[in-house]
Amino acid sequence: GENVEQHPSTLSVQEGDSAVIKCTYSDSASNYFPWYKQELGKRPQLIIDIRSNVGEKKDQRIAVTLNKTAKHFSLHITETQPEDSAVYFCAASKGSGAGSYQLTFGKGTKLSVIP
Amino acid sequence: SAVISQKPSRDICQRGTSLTIQCQVDSQVTMMFWYRQQPGQSLTLIATANQGSEATYESGFVIDKFPISRPNLTFSTLTVSNMSPEDSSIYLCSVPDTDYGYTFGSGTRLTVV
Numbered sequence: 246g247e248n249v250e251q252h253p254s255t256l257s258v259q260e261g262d263s264a265v266i267k268c269t270y271s272d273s274a275s276n277y278f279p280w281y282k283q284e285l286g287k288r289p290q291l292i293i294d295i296r297s298n299v300g301e302k303k304d305q306r307i308a309v310t311l312n313k314t315a316k317h318f319s320l321h322i323t324e325t326q327p328e329d330s331a332v333y334f335c336a337a338s339k340g341s342g343a344g345s346y347q348l349t350f351g352k353g354t355k356l357s358v359i360p
Numbered sequence: 361s362a363v364i365s366q367k368p369s370r371d372i373c374q375r376g377t378s379l380t381i382q383c384q385v386d387s388q389v390t391m392m393f394w395y396r397q398q399p400g401q402s403l404t405l406i407a408t409a410n411q412g413s414e415a416t417y418e419s420g421f422v423i424d425k426f427p428i429s430r431p432n433l434t435f436s437t438l439t440v441s442n443m444s445p446e447d448s449s450i451y452l453c454s455v456p457d458t459d460y461g462y463t464f465g466s467g468t469r470l471t472v473v
Contacts, residue, residue: 279461288452288464289403334402338462347393348454348462350402 247272249337251351258325259359266354268335269317275337278311278318279348283332292333293320325358332356361457362387366465373472378441381468383453388433390456394426397450397467406451409436443472 248271258264270278276297281289295302295309295318302309306325311318322329332353339346363386373379383392391410395403406426407415415428430436440447453465 286469288467291461294461347405347408348403349405352402
């Protein structure tokens with residue numbers, strides 16, 4: 246089955262700096278890679294996702310890059326703010342919709358943004 | 361996107377008892393996924409629930425411990441049976457949403473004493 250590795254497990258940055266979280270996956274059939282933000286006591290919330298036919302996607306301060314050959318993808322957060330502090334999970338799936346597959350999650354990264 | 365109502369939001373249960381968690385979706389979905397999130401850990405898939413067929417369980421999870429019902433395309437239940445303190449976790453249901461997205465229920469925080 247799919248295996249997703251995520252690094253680092255914890256990350257502290259100064260407010261305004263950038264944060265990068267990296268994930269690798271094992272199943273070359275995976276084609277959907279979401280990133281979730283989970284605040285304490287809350288459900289995971291999708292913040293950005295990327296499909297395997299795209300190399301990069303950006304949404305304001307958040308970007309995700311995908312290298313299919315190397316089977317790794319990364320989350321980039323620029324101009325970090327204290328409210329970015331949370332646990333971030335990467336995940337991989339062979340797709341959803343009509344042919345649904347489950348998500349396999351990385352172990353998570355606890356991001357702390359220091360004011 | 362789909363909206364999921366998950367109940368209960370939290371419960372404290374005695375060891376040896378069972379708890380049934382419900383998820384109601386506001387639209388019809390073929391598959392529903394049940395995850396467990398142990399304290400400070402990531403999400404681990406328990407099983408995939410299809411309407412009209414037996415759920416498919418992941419390695420380490422068995423039907424006797426986590427029976428699942430899926431009576432229609434908008435509803436599912438997960439029961440945590442014969443509970444022990446090791447079952448204390450957050451349990452979440454999830455459904456496929458857009459072509460590639462997934463939506464999660466709000467979670468059930470279970471504490472077994």
